[in-house]
Amino acid sequence: MTSHPIRDLTIIGGGPTGLFALFYAGMRGASAQIVDALPELGGQLTALYPEKYIFDVAGYPRVLAKDLVRNLTEQAKQFHQETGIPSHLGQRVAGLEEEDGHFVLVTETDRFPTRAVVIAAGIGAFSPRKLPQAFAAEWYGRGVDALVSTPESYRDRDVLIIGGGDSAFDWCAQLRDKAKSVTLVHRSDRFRAHAATVSEVQAAAAANDGKVAVHTFHEIDAIFGSERITGVRLKDVKTKATREIACDAVLPMLGYVSDLGTLLEWGLDIEKDEIKVSTSMETGRDGVYAAGDITTYAGKLKLIASGFSEAAIAVNQAVHWIYPDKKVAPGHSSNLAVFGQKDD
């Protein structure tokens, strides 16, 4: 187990709520870090709809989800210029322990001591949805990759991407210049992806130069190889005709499943798989606050805008709880010395 240095605040979840909480902690002079199960920051915005426009975030007439995540990251980063965003990704928090007067958040491999906790876990920890075909299970790690972490590792390889959403098309578009070939396979001809990316991939397939192919109404029917994958058999879901394709990497892009896991057993006020919070974002356990989609209260709206406000309340309360001489109210950012203004 790797044990990390203690922080004032540890934020579970790096979605928009968690990212704004990280910024707010910096503004209040509290040390903080994010722990997230996903390999990238941004929560639902990154995992589910990076290319969609959002129209109801204050100050933006419209903003692409991925651009909002980038800006939130930039905003939080101003307090961490030298070290970069303090985030621990690919780490799913499973335990909340108490030790020597502070908390410890526990993942499979790491321990994160912390004086207070902000739970911004949204709809739970995401993990990539696996291929439903039983025969596929043994090929994970031997050619089937659940996540793309290093695009460069697909250089000069024959890649098969399964799915019809944004992730499938985005990776098809991104890998087509690196990989020897990219084949996209989807069970229907209806795509849930950004129209411009669909057009780009379809145009590349129409060039018929062996670099990009799209097979609609097909699904994977068998995987071949010994140590690693060397090819797959595809089946036409309408005619049942099959064809074999050589490939050495299979990337299922089938979306994510989310799971709240053990979080519901931490002695918090839980109502229908959500954390019932007070107007101060208290959870029923001293020193543990919550914000964003994971919370419930009368009149709750599951929106990014609500998450921002709740993050500010949770962090201000947590800072005051840890350091009672620090006020709950932060003052106006336009007056704060931390931003180089004079009336702190």
Ligand SMILES: Cc1cc2nc3c(=O)[nH]c(=O)nc-3n(C[C@H](O)[C@H](O)[C@H](O)COP(=O)(O)OP(=O)(O)OC[C@H]3O[C@@H](n4cnc5c(N)ncnc54)[C@H](O)[C@@H]3O)c2cc1C
């Ligand atoms: C398709 C779609 C379109 C949407 N459009 C809009 C819109 O136009 N406007 C709007 O306001 N809202 C929109 N939403 C809703 C919005 O995305 C959510 O309200 C927002 O993402 C909530 O942010 P969050 O940070 O609270 O949670 P999330 O974004 O869900 O982030 C939570 C993070 O916590 C992590 N996590 C959870 N449990 C653990 C754990 N145990 N350990 C480690 N990490 C954990 C997850 O991996 C995740 O990254 C949309 C949602 C969808 C799906």
